[in-house]
Amino acid sequence: MPINPSPRESSLVQWILDLNRRGFPPYIIDVRRMADALLAARGQDPPPPPVGKNWVSRFVNSQSKLQTKWNRKPLDVGCFSPLKRAYGHEIQELARQGVYHIDKIDFLTAYTRIRPAVLTQQNIQAGFQATGLIPPCPERVLSSLTVVRTPSPPGTTADNNVAWTAETPRTIAQLEKQAQHVKDLLHY
Structure with a gap:
């Protein structure tokens, strides 16, 4: 492995770290498949052979970022x-x-x-x-947990913070009042 990893190696490392961050264990077969997919993405003719049986272990051992993530075992x-x-x-x-x-x-x-x-x-x-x-x-x-939180959407501001629900107007007066209210909301 080179000292400066290639973009494909960096992509693979980031993919493994992302799996780990989301709580999915990085299985050898999945890493091997992703490495094969990255090799195939080069577009060589003929396509390169799949990575070897021990390639994933050697790759993980050469990447210090992965060693601590990879070596955790449930038992x-x-x-x-x-x-x-x-x-x-x-x-x-x-x-x-x-x-x-x-x-x-x-x-x-x-x-x-x-x-x-x-x-x-x-x-x-x-x-x-x-x-x-x-x-x-x-x-x-x-x-010890890694919790990913989705931020809440920003609040909306309406006239004096009163929630408004659109209803079908029954009279001309209700229609005009509702139209004016919508215009006010759009210009606020």
Whole structure:
């Protein structure tokens, strides 16, 4: 990767950051498809081949803006760390016993054994405390959110701020009054 990224690389970085800002995880397949689309947009004849299997990983590693966004994983929440660690130990023990293929039954058996030991009330509460959810700490939770707000439209000014609703006039006098009111609003 060049030190000064090309416009296409910059576009791809901005696209990934925009996905992240809107709360969508940047999946490898989506980034690969976008990179292929950017390559195809060059209009070369013949079209370039698609990016390689490991291209996305190399690209992300070369872009410092993306590394912190990309490396977040949902299971890094505090209460899941002991579960991941215990499951890893359980699988290592199965490997020592000669079991190298883990099917659904093996997974569920291992999970059933380790779950009560690691997903205790204390571990779960500690995970929620780390996020600021228990005890409730709204400032901490809200400060970690990225909230995009649409600005409110500017208010309208009408004669002495009275709301007016158009109605079908029934008499000539009502028609003239309504026409004058509309003219006043237009010239205000």
